Amino acid sequence: MATQTSFIGQKNKKDQVYTDPWNMMFEAERTPSFYTGSEVIKEAVRRASCDMMVAYPITPQSEAAALCGELFAEGYIGDYFRGESEFAVMSQCAGAAFGGARVFTTTAGPGTMRAMENFPMWAGARLPIQMIVTCRGINSPLSIQPDTLEISYLMQTGMLVWHAETAQDFYDWILMGYMVSEEPDVHLPLALCCDGFFVTHTKDMVNLTPTEMCLPPYDPYRSPVPCMDMECPPVRMMRDPFVMKSNYISYATHASWQQEVWAAIERSRKHTIRWMNGLIETENTDADVVIVASGTAVSQSREAIAILEDEGVKVGLVKVKTLRPWPGEEIKEATKHAKHIIIPEFNVTGWLAREVSATIPNNERVHAGPHVCGGMTMPPEIIASEIKTVLGMKVPALAGRG
Amino acid sequence: MTTTYRVMPGPEHFLPPSASSMGIRLPDPGQAHIHGSIVSEEEAMEQAAREFLAAKVPTIFPGPLVLWAWNEKAAKKAKAVRHLYETIKDSVDPKLQQAMLIPMPDYRPKYPKINPEIEINPNHPNLTIWHNKIDACMFVGVHCHQANLSLKIIRGGTSCYTVAMCAQAGHEDAMLSFRDATAEKIGRLADWVKKLKGTVPPPE
Numbered sequence: 001m002a003t004q005t006s007f008i009g010q011k012n013k014k015d016q017v018y019t020d021p022w023n024m025m026f027e028a029e030r031t032p033s034f035y036t037g038s039e040v041i042k043e044a045v046r047r048a049s050c051d052m053m054v055a056y057p058i059t060p061q062s063e064a065a066a067l068c069g070e071l072f073a074e075g076y077i078g079d080y081f082r083g084e085s086e087f088a089v090m091s092q093c094a095g096a097a098f099g100g101a102r103v104f105t106t107t108a109g110p111g112t113m114r115a116m117e118n119f120p121m122w123a124g125a126r127l128p129i130q131m132i133v134t135c136r137g138i139n140s141p142l143s144i145q146p147d148t149l150e151i152s153y154l155m156q157t158g159m160l161v162w163h164a165e166t167a168q169d170f171y172d173w174i175l176m177g178y179m180v181s182e183e184p185d186v187h188l189p190l191a192l193c194c195d196g197f198f199v200t201h202t203k204d205m206v207n208l209t210p211t212e213m214c215l216p217p218y219d220p221y222r223s224p225v226p227c228m229d230m231e232c233p234p235v236r237m238m239r240d241p242f243v244m245k246s247n248y249i250s251y252a253t254h255a256s257w258q259q260e261v262w263a264a265i266e267r268s269r270k271h272t273i274r275w276m277n278g279l280i281e282t283e284n285t286d287a288d289v290v291i292v293a294s295g296t297a298v299s300q301s302r303e304a305i306a307i308l309e310d311e312g313v314k315v316g317l318v319k320v321k322t323l324r325p326w327p328g329e330e331i332k333e334a335t336k337h338a339k340h341i342i343i344p345e346f347n348v349t350g351w352l353a354r355e356v357s358a359t360i361p362n363n364e365r366v367h368a369g370p371h372v373c374g375g376m377t378m379p380p381e382i383i384a385s386e387i388k389t390v391l392g393m394k395v396p397a398l399a400g401r402g
Numbered sequence: 403m404t405t406t407y408r409v410m411p412g413p414e415h416f417l418p419p420s421a422s423s424m425g426i427r428l429p430d431p432g433q434a435h436i437h438g439s440i441v442s443e444e445e446a447m448e449q450a451a452r453e454f455l456a457a458k459v460p461t462i463f464p465g466p467l468v469l470w471a472w473n474e475k476a477a478k479k480a481k482a483v484r485h486l487y488e489t490i491k492d493s494v495d496p497k498l499q500q501a502m503l504i505p506m507p508d509y510r511p512k513y514p515k516i517n518p519e520i521e522i523n524p525n526h527p528n529l530t531i532w533h534n535k536i537d538a539c540m541f542v543g544v545h546c547h548q549a550n551l552s553l554k555i556i557r558g559g560t561s562c563y564t565v566a567m568c569a570q571a572g573h574e575d576a577m578l579s580f581r582d583a584t585a586e587k588i589g590r591l592a593d594w595v596k597k598l599k600g601t602v603p604p605p606e
Contacts, residue, residue, distance in 0.1 A: 126547055183571070184546055184570035184571055185428060185546065185570065185571035185572075187546075187547075222570060223545070224545055224546030224547040224548075224550075224570070225545055225546075225547045225548070226466070226509070226545055249511075249525065249526045250511070250525075252417065252555065252558075253511070253525040253526070253551065253555070255417050256417075256551050256554050256555055256558075257551060259417075259419065259420040259423065259554065260420060260547060260550050260551055260554070262420070262423060263420035263421075263422035263423055263550065263574075263575075264422075266420075266422040266423055267422055267428065267571075270427065270428070
């Protein structure tokens, strides 16, 4: 049985060399390129040795899915098609992953919600599918604009959930994501989220790894559950359901199964920390005021910090990179000196503030806001204003700016 | 995350937590763990051998990855598992101890009709352990997900000492776990059993 390492140094049909992933990500020369987030998805997938990509059109991920179609036409993806709906897409992804394929898909907003039933199924079946979620509004009235509410639902599915701030994060994390999620002690699906449009439809400088290098192929025989190999015995090793039985044993087994999925998320910490240099990034956490944010709220917070610095107010920053696994210990440590913890979010409910509040001691320090949603931008001035208000400083009214 | 939790023989709880959620971390290559503490592989070899020699019913549970000769490595491992079983059998006192080799041929739930004398099932491993009064066991060739499921259920409801000889990253839910198992590694464990034969007091 071939292992992943046995492929390293060999070429695929596009003349790309299967490369040691660590070497590819950290030692190979990078080329600065000016790309949109959607184009960056395409470039990452070009190097990811994906066997299959299925998607259904929904803004703002449609462009990335269409670009991946070009990759299929060029021969970089094994199979590619459009499903009948997001629910169908995610079920088809499951079928391919059950059979031992490395699978990639993209979705957004209502598409994520429509397909939701599949995500705990993916996690329970230990399928390391990677799904890009280009977050947008999910509720009526219809909005295609950025809004991160859907992430709060994904966080309870048993999937790994990461939240990219920039196109560079996106590029690196797509490739690293497969390395983490395919570890046999993890082997879970990954929802790699970004704030739609802000990341997908804006251009940024991104340092790309060489086109002629790609990840080694997925090895389904390292899976913690039997691969559905119809040619090699044992072939009948399906994930037989025990839920149809009504007795103590079946309940206890199901409970234990669920715990095992969440145990696998915990195990992903070690691998994620190695690949992503930690679950969070911090700056100036000795300040009295610390912002904790994820996604593009981090970028806006950096601008707010610069504004406040000019006015003599020092503010620290915690960039949360992974939501599952949840970096609870890291956030606790990074905020231990903070008198005020500001949590700006692109959603109405403030799910990140809730998570942080449930994690740290003395959580009256948490200020859940500012919040924007439904596609609104978050001007750095409103973050600065929130901080000044918390500090008892005078702030001009920002209403009526638009 | 620092933890005071230790992975010990049960019965632990109505629904015990996964060891991972309690902060137990898996060993790196070349290491093993005993009760959740990282140790050298040799230390774990000695401890596992002692557990087998001190048990009334030391048992090996081979799973599908070694029960079927689906590749050369599997066939070699199966021979090594058989050799380990024979070594344990030859090293214990037949009047006081009974070594067993009970397969886990597949993972389909078989309750309420499982025959616990001839097989073990990951969904209700406690039935086989209770029926045979197994007090020390080793999982080998079981897919990691199913092994973790079983190991946790065993810890929850029985007092059996669990060892995992895992071909991948190891198991926190076992009381003692090796990782990156090979036929050679299983053979080394048999050598430890042979070496310690007669030095470990038999069970009362």
